[in-house]
Amino acid sequence: MEIITTHISADFDCVAAMVATQKLYPDAHMAFSSSMEKSVQEYLHAFGNPFQFTRAKDVDLTKVTRLIVVDTQDAERIGVFKSLLNNKNVEVHVYDHHMDVDQPLRADQAVVRPRGSAATVLCEELAERGITLSALESTLVVLGIYQDTHSLMSSSTTPEDFYAVGRMVAQGADLNIVADFAETRLNQEQRDVMKELIVSLEVHNFNGVEIALAQATVDYYVGDLAVVVSRMMELENLKAVFGLVCLDHRVYVIGRSRTEEVNVGRVLSELGGGGHTNAASASTRDLTPIQAREKLIAVLNEKVEPLNRIQHVMHAPVVSVQNKNTIAEVENVMTRFNLNTLPVLANKKPVGLVTRQVVEKAIHHKLAKERVEDFMAHEFSVTTPDAYFKTIVPSIIEAKQKLVPVVHPKTGHLVGIVSRGDLLRLLHQDMGRYAAEPYAPLLDKNDLLVKNVKSLMKERLPKTMLTLLDNVSRLADETGLSVYVVGGFVRDLLLRIENLDLDIVVEGNGIQFARKLGKEYNGRVVGHEKFGTSVVLFPDGSKIDVATARMEYYQHPAALPTVEMSSIKSDLFRRDFTFNALAIKLNGKDAFTLIDYFNGQRDLKDGVVRVLHNLSFVEDPCRAFRAVRFEQRLGFHIGKQTESFLKRAVDKKLVDKLSGTRLYNELMHMLEEKTPIRCFQRMKELGLLQTIHPRLMKNLRNMQVLERIEEIFTLSNVIKLVENPDAGFMYFLGMLYGLKAADLNQVAHRLSLPAKIKKRVKEDIGNCESVLKTLRRKRKCEPSDIYNLFAGLSTEALLLVMAVSGDDRINKHVLMYFTQYNPSAALSLTGDDLIEMGIRPGPVFQTVFKALRDARINGQVHNRDDEVALVEKKFLNGRSR
Secondary structure, three states: OEEOOOOEEEEEOOOOOHHHHHHHHHOOOOOOOEEEEEHHHHHHHHHOOOOOEOOOOOOOOHHOEEEEEOOOHHHHOOOHHHHHOOOOOOOEEEEEEEOOOOOOOOOOOOOEOOOOHHHHHHHHHHHOOOOOOOOHHHHHHHHHHHHHHOOOOOOOOHHHHHHHHHHHHOOOOOOOHHHHHHHHOOOOOHHHHHHHHHHHEEEEEEOOOOEEEEEEEEEOOEEEEHHHHOOOOHHOOOEEEEEEEEEOOEEEEEEEEOOOOOOOOHHOOOOOOOOOEEEEEEEEEOOOOHHHHHHHHHHHHOOOOOOOOOHOOOOOOOOOOOOOOOOHHHHHHHHHHOOOEEEEEEEEEEEEEEEEHHHHHHHHHOOOOOHHHHHHHHOOEEEEOOOOOOHHHHHHHHHHOOOOEEEEOOOOEEEEEEEHHHHHHHHHHHHHHOOHHHHHHHHOOOHHOEEHHHHHHHHHOOOHHHHHHHHHHHHHHOOOOEEEEOOHHHHHOOOOOOOOOOEEEEEEHHHHHHHHHHHHHEEEEEEOOOOOOEEEEEEOEEEEEEEEEEEEEOOOOOOOOOOEEOOOHHHHHOOEEEOOOOOEEEOOOOEEEEEEOOOOHHHHHHEOOEEOOOOHHHOOOOHHHHHHHHHHHHHOOOOOHHHHHHHHHHHHHHHHHHOOHHHHHEEEEHHHHHHHHHHHHHHHHHHHHOOOOOOOOHHHHHHHHHHHHHHHHHHHHHHHHOOOHHHHHHHHHHHOOOOOOOHHHHHHHOOOHHHHHHHHHEEEHHHHHHHHHHHOOOOOOOOHHHHHHHHOOHHHHHHHHHHOOOOOOHHHHHHHHHHHHHHHOOOOOOOHHHOOOOOOOOOHHHHHHHHHHHHOOOOOOHHHHHHHHHHHHHHOOOOOO
């Protein structure tokens, strides 16, 4: 005996699939595993029960030799027929359209295709064999397809579903009958339930996906609750809804979905129910309505994830080549941008793909001058921005296509690409969710899952900045651009370090966006077209940097980069270290999520400074100094491989190729750190100081001078020794002190010091040496002597005297100058006062004022009257006015 069956609570799709299957198995008996939906019963009754069904209780299971199961692969959903699956003498055939079944039942033959309904799968089987259906049967099949695809409007609908409906209409399907039964009218009891569901309707956000929940309690029996929930979804225009109805001491949970992001079958399987992607149900006696709702919410939080669309992960704009380019030209582009696969275009449309392996082999065979179109791959898949990301998985994994071009759906023009690396990254995240021991530690899901950092930003940032970021987000949405905050701001946010310097990157024209932002705030915008960067200056004095997302390449080591517009991923790839290549997206459906392509979060957690690629120091040797700066500032360590790359750049003298201006700027940034001494020690270890001058910091004394400078600044902070000393310049002087004049000139030339800075360095070091020489020779000094010796020196030169001397007597002189002598040198008398006293203007004024100042500093005069008396005595021969 052959039996055709389906899942419990059979709907139109089940019945249509069973009737169609009987055309393939003419001798088989159709038997339901349990009851049918009420609408199906009404349909069959309206037409005089035209199909012959056998009751399950009338089937002698011991005589069944073949079991044909349609519209399900779940053994738990076929009732009494489940026992046949364990019988090796029973052949099992399956026809289904569910592609996401975790544990499909045992099948000797299975026809499972991604279609909107099981009826479509059977239609295709019949068409292949040339089997036709009657008008009544065709009408039933269309009903089955319509029910499971929500009248061909569900996201699960496929082109094949449309084709199947077309074939059935051609075979006589009556769409008027379909309309009558597909749009079942609700009776009064069902309308009452729907009203209660709508009143309780709440829309929740589960991991970025909006899902509606509704509840109702019924004291009397109501049939076809699934129809009620479906109708509510249509009336309220919901994408996904779960209705919980308490009826007869049971809680029924009915799920309906019109989006691939919510698989209601998978969700309700966790509650002991089942179904498929768009329609499913479950029921329980063990839970109260409140408990059932709480469990459902817990499952939704765990299971629901927004599906990535291509537009959310693709890179744009794309580096590409033309089909008429030569192999040599293609190789040049690949090397310039460090790429291994390129799309080949003709009239802006992708016509092929070419890999570095093919290009290198062609060059090896002396074919560098040939056109790339003769060697590119012509067979490849493309996708569109709105497609779901998972649709390209077969192309990348099965067809081994290294990248998938993204084309405009109407013009076919290339608008982006998705790479194998993008696929691996998303799959890696999925693995992190489900990995079991011992692999879970390798896939730390706390690092891998997409983080929304809005709450962290609210915790760490002032309200004014949050308001600014919200406005940037709104403006970005209005202009249709993707906007990100990047770099040090993101790094320090994750490290809980205060940093309010915003760097904004725009996928699009950053200068135009900056102008719109400036207009919104009545600010001023300064743009640099060459680099696509700008600064927005706000009326309150604050500012933010806005840049176009760009990629860059270097014509030669240590050169300034050449810039081209690109995507956020390419923009981040050009940065120095992984933890500086983090970004936060500010707008769109995934606003305020953390972007981490290069494991920057991991390196922050491990305290590692790591470059993004092996040629990082070759392309920009300035990064060697930055590596030291961040290592010491953050208390991290330079990664072993990164340190190896850094030392190689020093050994190959690549740092020597840096321009003096860039080297000086990096050096000053380092000297302005809170702990520059550790930076000096580390630079010395790595050989970086010697790239400035071979004799720089060779003497142990220099390090001692720097240590004393640090002590001085600590003292200055305690007693307010001086106001606003230039700390960076002080350490710069300490680094250079002791060099011979010729060496000092060489350093100034190597660093391309501006004339003003060069003069300042020479004067301060020269004055320091001169003062020390004088003080060591002259053991006894009056306070006025010290004042006159120090008065012409800069604050930094005097502090350098303290750092260099190592003599408590001399250091005391400097301290007394700052704390007593200099403050007491202010005089009460002015030039006008001297004229009034009878002294004629001239060189004598300088002599008078020096005498007064010396007397003030030495404690001989204390006020204006004392000053007047001294002038009368020394310069007016005791005459009073």
